[in-house]
Amino acid sequence: MEECKLLIIWHSRTGGSRALAEAAAAGAAGADCLAADDVTPDRLLAAGGYLFVGPENLAALSGAMKEMFDRCYYPCLGRIEGRPYATIICAGSDGENAQRQLDRIATGWRLRRVADPVIVNTAAQTPEAILAPKTIPANRLAEARDLGAALAEGLAAGIF
Numbered sequence: 001m002e003e004c005k006l007l008i009i010w011h012s013r014t015g016g017s018r019a020l021a022e023a024a025a026a027g028a029a030g031a032d033c034l035a036a037d038d039v040t041p042d043r044l045l046a047a048g049g050y051l052f053v054g055p056e057n058l059a060a061l062s063g064a065m066k067e068m069f070d071r072c073y074y075p076c077l078g079r080i081e082g083r084p085y086a087t088i089i090c091a092g093s094d095g096e097n098a099q100r101q102l103d104r105i106a107t108g109w110r111l112r113r114v115a116d117p118v119i120v121n122t123a124a125q126t127p128e129a130i131l132a133p134k135t136i137p138a139n140r141l142a143e144a145r146d147l148g149a150a151l152a153e154g155l156a157a158g159i160f
Contacts (some may be wrong), residue, residue, distance in 0.1 A: 005155045006031040007047035008148065009039050011054045011064040016090040016122055016134030021053040023141040024088070024148030031152055036068035041075035048155045049084040050111070051148060056091035056098035069105050081110035084160035086151055088118040088144055092130055095119035114160050115147060 006028050010021035025033035028051075034043065036054070044050070054065040085106055089095040099117050106113065120140050124130045136144075154160045 005048045006051060006148070006152045007039075007043060007049070008033040008051045008053060009036055009065075009068065010034075010052075011036040011062050011068070012090070013055065013057075013062070014130075014132065014134045016120065016136055017053050017055050017062075017088070019134070019136045019141065020088050020090060020120060020144040021051075023136075023144040024051055024053065024151075026148070027145035028148035028152035030156075031148060036064045039068050039072060041072045044072055044076050045079060047083070049114070049151060049160055051086050051088070051151055052102055052106075053088040053144075054090070054098070054102075056089055056093075056095045059097045061098045061101045065102075073105070073108070076109060083111055084114040084151070084154070085111045086113065086115035086118075086147060088120065088147070090120045090122065090134070090136075092122055092124035095121065112160070114154065115150065118143060118147060 008021050008025050010017050012018035025031050055062045089098045
């Protein structure tokens with residue numbers, strides 16, 4: 001398997017987090033962008049840094065993102081310490097609980113946050129809006145693209 005500098009891991013049920021992850025990957029030349037279901041411990045071990053992109057569901061990290069961490073946590077424990085990470089949370093309201101949960105997992109792995117958390121609020125509050133496909137505003141996609149570029153460049157330059 002070819003080593004990947006930046007690994008972008010995402011989960012999305014309604015398209016918002018996927019659009020943000022793809023925008024980040026467009027900015028991060030050479031990054032590997034994988035759905036959470038496709039991530040293995042080997043992929044995490046081969047990466048130099050991580051961008052986790054996922055939705056907040058019912059005030060928590062989505063089940064598929066959590067399941068990826070559950071599968072990969074112990075095989076990677078003590079083997080990825082100090083590697084940089086950043087996050088993008090797509091939420092219908094504040095996204096803070098999912099962000100906190102993800103940071104606690106990253107703390108256990110001893111990862112190093114290198115960018116402020118990004119939370120994209122879609123303001124979806126009704127069952128219909130929550131379940132509907134999401135369209136992310138261009139300025140937020142640009143923010144994701146810039147974050148991906150900054151992470152990839154920082155890894156390539158040895159800053160992180």
